[in-house]
Amino acid sequence: xxxxxxxxxxxxxxxxxxxxxxxxxxxxxxxxxxxxxxxxxxxxxxxxxxxxxxxxxxxxxxxxxxxxxxxxxxxxxxxxxxxxxxxxxxxxxxxxxxxxxxxxxxxxxxxxxxxxxxxxxxxxxxxxxxxxxxxxxxxxxxxxxxxxxxxxxxxxxxxxxxxxxxxxxxxxxxxxxxxxxxxxxxx
Numbered sequence: 001x002x003x004x005x006x007x008x009x010x011x012x013x014x015x016x017x018x019x020x021x022x023x024x025x026x027x028x029x030x031x032x033x034x035x036x037x038x039x040x041x042x043x044x045x046x047x048x049x050x051x052x053x054x055x056x057x058x059x060x061x062x063x064x065x066x067x068x069x070x071x072x073x074x075x076x077x078x079x080x081x082x083x084x085x086x087x088x089x090x091x092x093x094x095x096x097x098x099x100x101x102x103x104x105x106x107x108x109x110x111x112x113x114x115x116x117x118x119x120x121x122x123x124x125x126x127x128x129x130x131x132x133x134x135x136x137x138x139x140x141x142x143x144x145x146x147x148x149x150x151x152x153x154x155x156x157x158x159x160x161x162x163x164x165x166x167x168x169x170x171x172x173x174x175x176x177x178x179x180x181x182x183x184x185x186x187x
Contacts, residue, residue, distance in 0.1 A: 043140075120171075
């Protein structure tokens with residue numbers, strides 16, 4: 001019996017800026033809104049590994065493999081504010097600057113680097129599945145600072161907080177969303 005061929009891994013990195021605050025971590029400096037220049041690197045592999053074809057010799061064209069992911073990061077995640085769904089700042093934005101509230105990434109609990117890595121991996125999985133399920137993300141690396149990085153490989157849905165098992169959360173949808181409908185939170 002011949003073993004199935006391995007598939008070359010595709011690695012894509014993207015840099016973005018973000019702001020957040022962590023209310024529950026015990027660090028007073030992190031409880032104040034602050035920002036980071038982050039780099040996210042994902043490793044993708046074919047869902048059904050096979051030999052290169054001798055012609056194009058690609059698992060999938062790079063542009064197709066990364067286009068939606070990079071557009072989501074560049075147009076929606078970059079320079080967005082990350083807040084927990086119960087953060088009082090969200091109420092302030094909804095009352096005083098509702099248009100800017102649309103640029104807030106809402107997370108179940110504090111938007112830590114660990115949580116964001118899992119949410120981002122789940123979002124990428126939704127994009128890949130919507131594009132024919134030809135690739136899967138096998139690893140994500142989220143570098144918050146040059147000295148703080150989270151590396152995750154596995155099923156992000158098995159790690160995310162159990163309080164939010166909803167099938168239609170923004171991280172499970174293959175759209176450009178960064179929050180569930182904000183108007184429903186204002187009610």
